[in-house]
Amino acid sequence: MGPVFVIAVAFVLFSPALYADSGPLIELEAVEAELMQDVDDEQRLSLLLRRGQLARGLGRYAQAKVDAREAIELAETLGSPEKRGRALHLLGTVKAEQGRLAEAIDTFFEAREILADTDDHAGHGRALMAIGVAYLMAEEYRGGRDYLEEARALAETHGLDGLKLAAINNLAIVAQNLEGMEASLSLYQEALDLARAQDNQPEVARVLALLCQPLVETGQLDDAEAACLEGKDLLDELGSLRLRAGVGVNLARLRLAQGEPDQAEAHLREAVDLAEGKVPTVERDAHRVLYELYEERGDYRLALEAYQRVHALNESMLAEDRRRESARLEAQYELDRSEREIELLELDRQLAAVRMQRQRWMLWGTGSGLIILSFVAFFIWRVYRARAQRGEELAARDPLTGLLNRRGFTILADLEASRGQREGYTKAIAMADIDHFKPINDQYGHAIGDTVLKVISDRLQNNVRGFDSVIRWGGEEFLIMLPRVAEAECFELASRLLEAVTRDPVETEAGSIPIQMTIGIAQVTDGFDDAVARADEALYEGKRAGRNRVIVAD
Numbered sequence: 360m361g362p363v364f365v366i367a368v369a370f371v372l373f374s375p376a377l378y379a380d381s382g383p384l385i386e387l388e389a390v391e392a393e394l395m396q397d398v399d400d401e402q403r404l405s406l407l408l409r410r411g412q413l414a415r416g417l418g419r420y421a422q423a424k425v426d427a428r429e430a431i432e433l434a435e436t437l438g439s440p441e442k443r444g445r446a447l448h449l450l451g452t453v454k455a456e457q458g459r460l461a462e463a464i465d466t467f468f469e470a471r472e473i474l475a476d477t478d479d480h481a482g483h484g485r486a487l488m489a490i491g492v493a494y495l496m497a498e499e500y501r502g503g504r505d506y507l508e509e510a511r512a513l514a515e516t517h518g519l520d521g522l523k524l525a526a527i528n529n530l531a532i533v534a535q536n537l538e539g540m541e542a543s544l545s546l547y548q549e550a551l552d553l554a555r556a557q558d559n560q561p562e563v564a565r566v567l568a569l570l571c572q573p574l575v576e577t578g579q580l581d582d583a584e585a586a587c588l589e590g591k592d593l594l595d596e597l598g599s600l601r602l603r604a605g606v607g608v609n610l611a612r613l614r615l616a617q618g619e620p621d622q623a624e625a626h627l628r629e630a631v632d633l634a635e636g637k638v639p640t641v642e643r644d645a646h647r648v649l650y651e652l653y654e655e656r657g658d659y660r661l662a663l664e665a666y667q668r669v670h671a672l673n674e675s676m677l678a679e680d681r682r683r684e685s686a687r688l689e690a691q692y693e694l695d696r697s698e699r700e701i702e703l704l705e706l707d708r709q710l711a712a713v714r715m716q717r718q719r720w721m722l723w724g725t726g727s728g729l730i731i732l733s734f735v736a737f738f739i740w741r742v743y744r745a746r747a748q749r750g751e752e753l754a755a756r757d758p759l760t761g762l763l764n765r766r767g768f769t770i771l772a773d774l775e776a777s778r779g780q781r782e783g784y785t786k787a788i789a790m791a792d793i794d795h796f797k798p799i800n801d802q803y804g805h806a807i808g809d810t811v812l813k814v815i816s817d818r819l820q821n822n823v824r825g826f827d828s829v830i831r832w833g834g835e836e837f838l839i840m841l842p843r844v845a846e847a848e849c850f851e852l853a854s855r856l857l858e859a860v861t862r863d864p865v866e867t868e869a870g871s872i873p874i875q876m877t878i879g880i881a882q883v884t885d886g887f888d889d890a891v892a893r894a895d896e897a898l899y900e901g902k903r904a905g906r907n908r909v910i911v912a913d
């Protein structure tokens with residue numbers, strides 16, 4: 360990569376005219392202060408872009424990248440492709456300046472794709488230009504040429520003179536590298552005409568300085584003299600050290616070619632003074648030409664001195680290159696580290712967000728878990744309650760007949776008491792006892808006795824009203840709860856029941872067993888216990904009176 364190329368690329372890539380302005384530290388601080396304020400998204404986007412550009416200018420690449428990335432996202436959210444493209448361009452430029460050309464090219468392509476669909480032709484052109492220059496930096500001249508041509512055409516279509524000039528300058532570099540000095544001449548000439556037309560004096564001076572060398576080398580001495588001298592005058596005015604020293608060396612070459620070694624020597628001494636300690640490449644070039652000049656002249660002592668100087672400068676430049684390379688690697692390492700730190704911070708932030716989300720979920724989960732648990736607990740409670748109820752029920756029922764037992768009667772009595780009170784109806788209690796049951800057991804056996812008990816309980820059940828309840832009170836004794844029965848109805852009701860239960864003998868395996876039963880019945884007037892006691896009294900009265908009858912309690 361020759362010095363001309365480096366100068367041109369550096370100009371194109373870092374040109375404030377092409378890229379966002381590199382501002383002073385004070386402006387960066389002002390932008391940062393503004394960013395701390397309560398700004399809306401639009402303002403924030405502009406400020407981020409500005410801070411990113413300023414940070415890039417100051418070499419704070421990590422900051423510039425962070426800002427560019429945030430701006431890319433924000434621009435997408437706000438639906439601003441122009442600003443998104445601009446932010447991508449900024450990101451690509453930072454990557455290119457960090458030497459990450461492949462990544463930079465990808466990012467510039469992305470910017471170009473977005474900007475191509477907008478009215479931001481300048482932005483589109485800058486993206487094309489950036490792709491071209493990045494290719495040039497990667498020494499891919501042919502690839503670069505295509506995009507530079509495209510940038511140039513776009514600049515012509517939309518009257519973007521600055522962009523067009525930059526494109527032509529870079530195309531000249533491509534031509535110089537691919538086809539040689541001569542091929543670049545027409546392009547430099549075109550660039551010069553354009554810069555003159557734009558009255559852009561620094562650009563005119565720069566192009567003249569660049570044009571000087573190929574004109575000398577291609578032997579176009581008159582044109583070279585005109586270009587070199589005009590360039591030198593302009594540069595003396597504008598004061599670019601590197602270019603002034605460079606033009607001095609080219610002027611010396613011109614004078615040598617013109618057979619004027621003394622003038623050449625004067626230009627070279629001047630160039631050495633300008634470049635000494637500041638622009639070693641130009642200083643070395645100057646000494647190299649001096650060596651040739653002194654050797655030609657036969658002044659071997661000065662030639663040797665010039666040669667030694669060239670050698671020393673080469674050595675120091677190599678050392679400087681090595682130092683720079685190691686500093687670059689160190690800076691790269693530092694940058695990677697700080698970027699990694701930023702990434703880690705970002706990961707931390709994301710992790711914190713995930714943790715918060717998880718906590719929310721956990722809270723939610725705990726809440727919903729509690730609800731689910733409550734449901735489960737409720738369900739279990741229901742099951743247990745059902746089982747308990749079933750257990751209670753089982754405990755409240757007689758296993759042989761399936762009738763409620765005494766325990767069942769207590770529950771039933773409570774329910775019936777409150778219902779009766781609420782509805783205000785009268786009720787009665789009947790106590791029925793199978794007559795002479797013991798002899799059945801004794802004669803046919805306990806199992807047949809059980810069968811009889813079962814059949815009688817069924818008959819009782821089947822012959823009471825729907826809202827009556829039959830309870831196995833114990834042994835062969837049954838209690839019947841009879842709601843909605845007036846005192847006058849008791850005898851009749853109990854008699855019908857007795858008749859229904861005992862009308863037919865009970866059919867068993869052991870044969871037909873005739874059954875008799877005695878019933879005592881009492882109106883519930885003073886609670887169930889009292890009624891039960893009175894009904895029981897009536898029952899025993901019936902037993903005493905000869906059995907197989909109904910006795911109504913007093």
Ligand SMILES: Nc1nc2c(ncn2[C@@H]2O[C@H](COP(=O)(O)OP(=O)(O)OP(=O)(O)O)[C@@H](O)[C@H]2O)c(=O)[nH]1
Pocket residue numbers: 759792793794795796797798800804805806807808809812833834835902
């Ligand atoms: N098979 C069977 N017998 C039972 C059951 N519970 C009680 N017994 C019997 O029922 C009989 C009751 O006899 P008692 O109290 O003398 O009464 P009874 O023979 O009917 O005489 P009265 O009531 O005075 O007419 C007893 O022999 C008990 O063993 C039972 O669940 N199954």
